[in-house]
Amino acid sequence: MVNSTLFFIIPVLSLLVFAVPKHLKHYFTLLFLLAGMVLTTSWSTGILAGSAGIREIPLFSPSYGTGITLVIDNLAAFFILVINITVLTGLLYARGYLAPYHQRMPSFRFSIHYFSYIWLWLSMLMVVMLREGVAFLIAWEIMALSSFFLVIFEAEERNILKTGISYLIQMHIGMFFILIAFLLVQKATGSMSFDALAGYFAVHRNLPVFLLFFTGFAIKAGFIPLHTWLPEAHPAAPSHVSGVMSGVMIKMGIYGIMRVLIPVQSDLFACAAIILVISLLSGILGVMMALVQKDLKKLLAYSTIENIGITGIGIGLGMAGRALDNHMLALLGFSGGLLHLLNHSLFKSLLFFSSGSVYRAIHTRNMERMGGLMKKMPHTAMLFLAGSLAICGLPPFNGFISEYLIYMGMFTSLPDATLYQSILIIGSLIGLSLIGGLAVFCFTRAFGIVFLGEARSETVNHAGEATKGMLAPQLVILVLILFIGLASPLVVKPVFKLAVSIWDLESQLFIRGTFTYNLSQISLAGGIFIVTLAAVLIWRSFHLSRRITETGPTWGCAYTAVTSRQQYTATSFASNYSDIAKPVLRTRVQTEIIGESEIFPRKRKFEFHSEDIYKRKLVDRPAGFISDLLKKIAMMQTGQIRHYILYAFVFMLLVLLLSLFNII
Amino acid sequence: MAGFLLILVAALFFPGVILRTKSIASGRKGPGIFQPLKDIAVMLRKGSVFSDTTGIIFRIAPSVALVSVIVAMLLLPFAQYKALISFEGDFIFFAYLLALGKFFMIIAALDTGSSFQGMGASREALYSMIVEPAFFVLMATFAMFTGYTSFSVIFNHFYITGNDYVFIYSVIGAYLFIQIAMIENSRLPVDDPKTHLELTMVHEVMILDHSGFDKALIHAGTYLKFAMYGSLIYNLIVPAGWNTPVKVLMFFIVQALFAVVIGITESFRARNKMNKNPKYILTLTSVALIAFMVILILTEKLI
Incomplete structure (x- = not known):
């Protein structure tokens, strides 16, 4: 069949990227x-x-065994769309972003980069289409490897390489959990496939295997406390890769969780509660930690965790709906989660791309060195602003629609909820509204400190606008964002249908049409907002044209700032907040207080640190322990041949003794 | 539509009533009731000064903030007269729309590059964001109480549910809306609009650089916001079933009382210490949670 030849042709074709001349590699990809x-x-x-209907493509049918079949059902189809959009815009953006590297990097490095990019895309498609366990894990592994090579693009920097390796290790820990879960399923049912899960869940306890899968997938998705790789890897990677990783690759974790959730039959409420609690934790802590970051891309990485949390809240509510047989809650929760996933892939890639343009212009990610960039790069600033508004869930952008669906899931199910459900719902409600509020704080800070005010360092003055090639893909994303925000009924309806078909919900719920009405009213209000705003702005410009307008320095209370370093900084903007959040964030300030006897204060330093306690406790400590242990064991490695012979002898003796006593 | 127009009318005298109350309470003669409106008229006549540092954000932000309040007003009903735009979950839109206006005012303050305004922006951002949960829990309580999720329907059904304890919700709801309105409009005890030192300001320091037309828009937005929260309070405490003329009269009485309450609070109460504000604001969420507990008891889910 054609398909099985495709299976061999695609890898060979992708290898061609090594043969193509340097300047054509991008076009080839x-x-x-x-x-x-x-x-x-x-x-x-x-x-x-x-x-x-569901599309099945037999890829590879050997004479023995089962072969590999690609299955595209509704869920896979949705994820394929999400993957394609962001991977394509990411590649278009990459051309401009990578241009400065063309001079100094050899052709081979570019080949590896583009080759990995192709394979990241292919492996993500495989992940959502493959059902058979081993094949799925292979695709999962290719995804981890190819993204590893993408992250270490600038491998000559030691930190980046170190981050990449840490990323690779954590991905394999995740894979280990998934593998164990699959093996448990195989032991019980004889088949190692997602399709066998339904059979397994019908007879066995659901929670343990679900938890194993959940842990494995949650490491990829970046749920707190399993997120530790994410804030390190995203800043290290080139911006188009961060956009793709944050926009779609971590969503593969969500895909896995959903795929496993579909066949879950008992312990539904326990699963829902676990997902909800972990998601709330991720959402709130994610945005709390994002708020104190000074590294722009690290801030975006933590905000990714926050948004994964919001998606998770949607899915958790959907599961709660299934557990309670409340179809409305299930529908709103699941479709809110799915839509937020799509929305996040759009605005987060937009934010990563525009912050990548900033990085290209001034070669730093430290927000304290930025400021006033809007004058230098107005288009990038506008795109970043749009992304910020969308990520805060403000109307009329797309983030509002998905958060609205999740909120509505909570509100509509409240009247019929029992005590424990009400507590769970009200807890999620407080969590989600707090996340929304803090997100506004976080992104006013990000946008304001980076793009507004005066330049905080000399480099900003030499910054220039990003090239058209870099702006165009971001514009495409912006159009999609506004489309979802303003024409939400057109988008939500297919998402509803998707949720209904995946979870087999009662279909009259969305035919009832009240939700289409609600969403069309939101579009109407958004429209009124835009029209009124335009009217007020026109009135304003007409009004100002007939009055005297002057310019002057910013009012400084009789003492205009001497240097631009006296502006409010990223740290000071968050300082009143970081005082409150001290117990959670472990923020530390290092400075000397000016003593009473010190009439002319000496020069001093001021340092502000925040710490990710999960990283310290879950990664740094165990890793330190293991490396200490291994160092001690390394004593045995003497390099003298007689010692090694002795080890071999002891080992054989041990085997002999053990088998003598029938222990092995 | 009725709700929208009534809010517009109420906004005309609202700030004047606050001013009069304060001047009477402090034994001054004080300005007339329409002085704030005259101030706006003066600002509209004047030209503007813009800082060299600022860009487009600084110039469009006051308009965005005002329009967000105007569109939010369209969502509010008056008694049984439905709002112009009414749909399930419209209060979510309401809250997020006001947040949009706040977003722009905060970044406009950062646009000036002044450390005073940065300080104000940081404070305002924190305060108005942690007040959000209180609003949502309160609305969740109403949704649970009435079984509906839209301003218009909730208020319409508030007194028809036949529940005798509706009074509790009117009181708690009115209290919370007053507090939220005070925080949203940066009044005492969180912020003092009449303070004379920049270091102690929150909202006022954010808008230091605005002048002329833009300043007028900001003030107009504040007045409208007051009347808007007044209308929410009215809807909570006056049953929808009364005669329309009585209700219109009641509407203005409630608005005037609300203004007097604000005036008296501002006359006799000191501002909180700045670092106590977050705790004070988060307390509102716990008050809302108490209302929620009560509803759990009433619906016999708890106990």
Whole structure:
């Protein structure tokens, strides 16, 4: 069949990227991706529109064994669309972003980069299409490896390499959990596949295996406390890679969780409660930690954790709905989660791309060295602003729609909820509204400190606007964001259908149409907002044109700032907040207090640190312990041949003795 | 529509009543009731001064903030007259729309590059964001109480539910809305609009650089916001079933009382210490949670 030849041709074709001349590699990759995307997108839109059923593509059918089949169902189709959008915009953006590296990096490095990019895309598609356990894990592994190579693009920096390796190790710990879960399923049912899960869950306890899968997938998704790789890896990677990793790759964890949740049959409420609690924790702590970051991309990375939390809240509520047989809650929760996932892939990639443009212009990610960039890069600033508004869930942008759905899930299910459910719902409600509020704090800080005010360092004065090639893909994302925000009924309806078909909910719920009405009213209000705003602004410009307008320095209370370093900084903007959050964030300030006898104060330093306690407790300590242990064991490695002979002798003796007493 | 127009009318005298109350309480003669409106008229006549540091954000922010309040007003009903825009979960839109206005005012303050305004922005951002949960828990309580999720329907059903304990919710709801309105508008005890030292300001220091037209918009937005919260309070405490003329009269009485309450609070109460504010604001969430506990007891879910 054609398909099985494809299975061999695609890897060979992707190898061609090594042979293509340096300046054409980008176009080759683009062509390669476009060809695949046209195909996969047409499949998935067909499936999502309902015109085609589940599509099965036998890829590889050997004479023995079961072979590999790609299965595209509704869930996979949705994820394929999400993957394709961000991977494509990321590649388009990459051309401009990587341009300065063309001079100094050898062709081979670019080959590896583009090759990994192709394979990251392919492996993500495989992950959502493969059902068979071993094949799935292989695709999962390719995904980890290819993203590892993408992260260490600038491997000559020692830190980046170290981060990459730490990332790789954590990914394998996650994979280990998934593998164990699959093995348990295989032991019981004889099949190691997602399809066998339904059979397994029907007879066995659901919670343990679910938890194993959840832990494995949650490491990829970045749920707190399993997130420790994420804030390190995202800043280390080139910006288009961070955008793709944060936008779609971590969503593969969510995909896995959803795939496992579909067949879960008992312990539903326990699963829902676990997901909800972990998600709330991730959401709140994620945004709390994002708020004190000074590294722009690290801030975005923590905000990714926050948004994974919001998605998780949606899914957890959906599960609660299933557990209580409350179809409305299930529908709103699941579709809110799915839509937020799509939304996040859009605005987070937009934010990563525009912050990448900032990095290219001034070569630092430290927000304390930025400021006033809006004058230098107005388009990038506007795009970043739009992304910030969207990520805070403010209308009329897309983030509001998904958060609205999740909120509505909570509010509509409140009247019929029992005591414990009410407590769970009200807890999530407080959590979600707090996340929303703190997100506004976090992104006013990010946008304000980076783009507004006066430049805080000399480099900003030499910054220039990003190239058109870098701005265009971001503009495409912005159009999509506004489309979802303003024409939400058109987008939410397919998402509802998707949720209904995946979880087999009663379908009259969305046919009832009240939700389409609600969403159309939101669009209407958004429209009124835009029109009124335009009217007020026109009035304003007309009004000002007939009055005297002057410019002057900012009012400084009779003491205009001498240097721009006297502005409010990223740290000081968050300082009143970090005082409150001290117990959670372990913020530390290092400075000397000016003594009473000190009439002319000496020069002093001021340092502000915040710490991710989970990283210290869950990663640094165990890793330190293991490396200490291994160092002690390394004493045995003497380098003298007689010692090694002795070890071999002791080992054989041990085997002999043990078998003598029938122990092994 | 009725709600929208009534709020507009109430906003005309609201700030004047606060001013009059304060001047009477402190034994001054004080300005007339329409002085704040005259101030706006003066500002509209004046030209503007813009800082060299500022850009487009600083110039559009006051307009965005005002429009966000105007569109939010469209969501509010008046008794049984439905709001112009009413749908399930419209209060979520309401809260997030006001947050949009706040967002722009905060970044406009950062646009000036002044450390005073940065300080004000940071404080305002923190205070108005941690007040959010209180609003949502309160609305959740109403949603649970009435079984509906839209301003118009909730207030319409508030007194029809036949529940005798509706009074508790009117009181707690009114108390919380007053507090939220005070925080949203940066009044005592969180912030003092009449303070004379920048270091102790919150909202006022944020808008130091605005002048002329933009300043007028900011003030207009504040007045509208007051009347808007007044209308929410009115809807809570006056049953929808009364005669329309009585209700209109009651609407203005409630608004005037609300203004007097603010005036008296500002006359006799000192501002909180700045670092006590977050605790004070988070307390509101616990008050809302108490209301929620009460509803759990009433619906026999707890005990």
